[in-house]
Amino acid sequence: MSQTKLLMRLFALMIGALLLLPLAATADEDEGEDEKDPLPFSDLVITEPARRFSEETGCVAPEAEMRRNHMEYILHQRDETMHEGIRTRQYSLEECINCHAVKDEQGEYVRVEDERHFCATCHTYASVKIDCFQCHSDVPVRASKLRKLQSGLAPHHSTEPFAGKLASETVQLLTNEDQAQ
């Protein structure tokens, strides 16, 4: 890639991210040049996700698409979930965090204030100030699995009395499993 092209792409990406607008097709000419669509800036290291959404696509959409338009996906999902109760996992912010969470040397998930946090790596570099994490969790929360199981145990349409609490062994098991991950 030539120096001018590189600079142009960097500039365009920053403006695009700042305005939260889908980017015009500035980067499409290099189709086939490199499958991985390398980042336009060499000194920025993006961490690999801990998990992949699927074997075929990796992320929930092709990487190049996600880099430019991830905010669009999240925005659509946000309104659908909030107002219509649509709770598909594919484009949910919670799932972004679950796959992309980064751990530090102590094995703890790094928070968004840390430059190593997946979202922070790029946003800090490009000076994007987002406020998702003033309200939303910036790290995976282990209890979610437990919660699902619990709510599943007490179906509201059932006329049967239910225990409502998980057996301690089950809780133990879930905890172990989560720790093993």
Place this chain on the structure above:
Amino acid sequence: MSDTSKPMDPTRRQFITKAGGAAGAAAIAPGVFLTTPAQAKPADQPVSNDKRWGILVDANKCGNGCNACVTACEEENGWGSANPSEDHSSPEQKAHWIRKVTIKDKATQHVTTLPMMCQHCENPPCVDVCPTGASFKREDGIVLVDKHICIGCRYCMMACPYKARSFIHEDLKDQKPWAPRGKGTVESCTMCVHRVDEDGTPACVEACNAETHKAMVFGDLYDENSEISRELKQYGGKEIRADLNLNTGVRYRGI
């Protein structure tokens, strides 16, 4: 996003496969029906007004001094004792999605306690006064605040006759992924909408049943076979401040 056709969600695919063999209700003898539980709403389908969610509270069964519903809500949704971030706020300022209220009849000295939370009004005053559209009622009757839109004007707090809403005054940390909350916005009981959408029961109701008080029933008010509808039909249930004609989704007995 230029392409609007999203690939099919895997959970939807699973649902279709699973639902293949499910029957609604089977007659096992004349007049005797074995009702199979209704299938959970597929994750990619919007909620509809075929249902209206409600909670019935029996104040006679509600334990004086029992706080199980409040604690369960705190833990489920990450507020109060489950989230110590709000440490500069006074008790009056702190979040209160659900609280225990004690009432004493002056004539008889009879003491009643009951849980008080958003009543999920059919005609919600909070929604009427909200200048931004952040307060809204879902198709299935659950009243929520869209915090992406809320400007924190707190009109809704003034309009709510049940004092159900609270305002967050401080920066928060460690919110639950399923219950985002943040400074400068108003919040209230969501009827555990994240659980309800996955065919679950609100945390308070679950905890109350686990505590053996069994003072709370959750269900679909439009389904005449649901436990809540049958209970309401047989024994009745009152609205608090029924004179306001809000047609609340939360009903009480023994008050």
